[in-house]
Amino acid sequence: MDTRTDTQEAGPAAPDGPPAGHIALVGAGPGAPELLTLRGAELLARADVVITLREPGPELAKYRAALLAHCRPDVQVVEPAECGGEIDGFALARAGEGRRVVRLYSGDPLLGCRGADLAAAARRAGLDVEIVPGLSSVSAVPAFAGIPLMPEGTPELRVVNAKEPGLDWERLAEGDATLVVMFPDIPDDAEAGRRTGPGFDRLCKALVAAGRPGTTPVAVTRMGSTTEQSTVVSTLARLTADLKAADAKGNNVTAPAMFVMGPGVAGQRDLSWFEGRPLFGWRVLVPRTKEQAASLSDQLRGYGAVPEEVPTISVEPPRTPQQMERAVRGLVTGRYQWVAFTSVNAVKAIRERFEEYGLDARAFAGVKVAAVGEQTAASLREFGIQPDLTPPPDRQSGAGLVEVWPPYDAELDPIERVLLPRADIATETLAAGLADLGWEVDDVTAYRTVRAAPPPAPIREAIKGGGFDAVLFTSSSTVRNLVGIAGKPHNTTVIAVIGPETAKTAEEFGLRVDVVAPRTSVSALAEALSQYGAAQRAEAVAAGKPALKPSQKRRGRRRKTV
Numbered sequence: 001m002d003t004r005t006d007t008q009e010a011g012p013a014a015p016d017g018p019p020a021g022h023i024a025l026v027g028a029g030p031g032a033p034e035l036l037t038l039r040g041a042e043l044l045a046r047a048d049v050v051i052t053l054r055e056p057g058p059e060l061a062k063y064r065a066a067l068l069a070h071c072r073p074d075v076q077v078v079e080p081a082e083c084g085g086e087i088d089g090f091a092l093a094r095a096g097e098g099r100r101v102v103r104l105y106s107g108d109p110l111l112g113c114r115g116a117d118l119a120a121a122a123r124r125a126g127l128d129v130e131i132v133p134g135l136s137s138v139s140a141v142p143a144f145a146g147i148p149l150m151p152e153g154t155p156e157l158r159v160v161n162a163k164e165p166g167l168d169w170e171r172l173a174e175g176d177a178t179l180v181v182m183f184p185d186i187p188d189d190a191e192a193g194r195r196t197g198p199g200f201d202r203l204c205k206a207l208v209a210a211g212r213p214g215t216t217p218v219a220v221t222r223m224g225s226t227t228e229q230s231t232v233v234s235t236l237a238r239l240t241a242d243l244k245a246a247d248a249k250g251n252n253v254t255a256p257a258m259f260v261m262g263p264g265v266a267g268q269r270d271l272s273w274f275e276g277r278p279l280f281g282w283r284v285l286v287p288r289t290k291e292q293a294a295s296l297s298d299q300l301r302g303y304g305a306v307p308e309e310v311p312t313i314s315v316e317p318p319r320t321p322q323q324m325e326r327a328v329r330g331l332v333t334g335r336y337q338w339v340a341f342t343s344v345n346a347v348k349a350i351r352e353r354f355e356e357y358g359l360d361a362r363a364f365a366g367v368k369v370a371a372v373g374e375q376t377a378a379s380l381r382e383f384g385i386q387p388d389l390t391p392p393p394d395r396q397s398g399a400g401l402v403e404v405w406p407p408y409d410a411e412l413d414p415i416e417r418v419l420l421p422r423a424d425i426a427t428e429t430l431a432a433g434l435a436d437l438g439w440e441v442d443d444v445t446a447y448r449t450v451r452a453a454p455p456p457a458p459i460r461e462a463i464k465g466g467g468f469d470a471v472l473f474t475s476s477s478t479v480r481n482l483v484g485i486a487g488k489p490h491n492t493t494v495i496a497v498i499g500p501e502t503a504k505t506a507e508e509f510g511l512r513v514d515v516v517a518p519r520t521s522v523s524a525l526a527e528a529l530s531q532y533g534a535a536q537r538a539e540a541v542a543a544g545k546p547a548l549k550p551s552q553k554r555r556g557r558r559r560k561t562v
Contacts, residue, residue, distance in 0.1 A: 027134015
């Protein structure tokens with residue numbers, strides 16, 4: 001039991017929140033955490049006890065963790081298996097003690113789940129109960145697969161649970177209705193409990209025997225709405241063989257899966273919006289901290305990728321604080337005409353020092369501020385500072401900033417000094433360029449960068465063994481540090497870099513560079529990788545080949561150092 005506290009007392013409810021002694025049945029959707037309803041998230045945030053989902057597997061484990069992120073830190077989290085087979089009884093007992101209990105259900109609590117049993121028992125016990133509908137897999141999974149359930153001319157939609165015995169297959173097979181079969185991956189010998197196949201073969205044979213032609217279009221979608229989703233479109237006669245072929249390609253069609261038969265299946269390839277994303281299912285290594293990688297990872301998810309942040313550097317304060325103390329005093333007393341920020345970490349270092357002294361962005365009044373790129377500029381705006389100078393989008397670097405920096409003019413500029421807070425290992429390009437323009441530069445070490453600890457063994461093995469489809473390098477130091485702490489990426493892994501200097505460093509380490517961002521920004525880097533993925537997919541489709549991810553392709557020899 002993931003019990004964050006076992007002795008928590010139920011506190012008073014918020015005015016618009018559930019009362020103490022409350023049970024909420026919350027539908028969590030089919031598998032994508034962002035499909036949770038607003039009311040569901042609200043009840044999770046107020047819960048004293050949460051009973052989680054049953055689903056196994058790494059992707060659904062992430063799904064569960066994302067749902068629990070809505071909860072308070074002191075919530076009691078209970079696994080269904082820890083209730084001794086009496087999940088409903090456990091929920092009733094905790095609510096009877098005055099706690100606010102949330103039980104999570106996949107999809108909708110009243111569709112394909114036994115939520116009605118708990119709701120009825122709560123009513124009999126005199127407990128307050130609420131049922132929060134969720135997106136059911138019946139409608140959501142076909143939508144994510146691009147299958148309309150009732151296109152024009154479809155007279156009926158039939159939904160059945162394959163676990164129920166005695167289904168009338170002749171009635172289900174007749175006419176032009178759409179048939180959705182939940183839980184089709186049942187054992188072939190249910191009474192003996194033996195699994196001799198995925199269950200789809202028996203299902204197809206039953207429908208053919210009931211009168212449906214073997215050429216009837218069908219589709220099976222597994223792990224619907226997640227980045228592990230895969231859809232196999234076939235016919236009743238060929239489905240079993242096509243599923244086996246998909247398994248051989250790494251698309252293992254197992255639980256949770258959904259079977260759809262009907263007119264809408266025929267247009268699936270044209271409507272496959274989710275699995276057709278340029279980086280769908282790609283596992284992308286982002287060698288940055290979670291804080292640094294937040295916007296980049298969100299952008300990658302929008303392209304269908306599964307980003308994994310692995311920090312390669314650790315940011316630490318300077319060894320001696322005197323330089324930074326003098327710099328802050330100089331900013332306050334008007335010593336500087338300009339401050340040039342070359343990284344988000346530099347902004348963070350100055351901001352933290354300001355906060356130590358009780359200062360805020362108003363201390364920058366009268367000082368001009370420059371930022372080397374869009375991420376640094378965004379960090380300044382978050383601090384409350386609007387940059388006065390940034391380089392053009394295609395030249396976001398120290399050299400690009402020098403190109404647009406005005407030369408010092410004794411008649412126009414009352415102060416000739418520039419503050420340059422930066423890392424201890426930063427290059428001299430900007431400082432030297434400003435000096436050439438006539439400015440006096442106070443080059444101050446605002447923070448130190450040291451190599452991060454090696455990632456866990458499974459991550460290192462995935463990096464070297466081809467488990468990642470792509471890796472994004474946002475600087476030369478990320479190349480050096482990743483290779484240093486984890487080894488070289490496998491030669492099937494796509495290498496994407498932020499600019500020519502980073503590309504040069506990657507090549508020095510024997511890496512084949514596949515993608516170079518057209519301008520020096522992390523958003524441009526992610527976009528360039530998505531364009532690469534889209535081009536690879538289009539090329540495979542044009543050649544009549546499956547659009548395999550890089551990690552699914554035949555692995556060759558490891559890259560050799562040049």
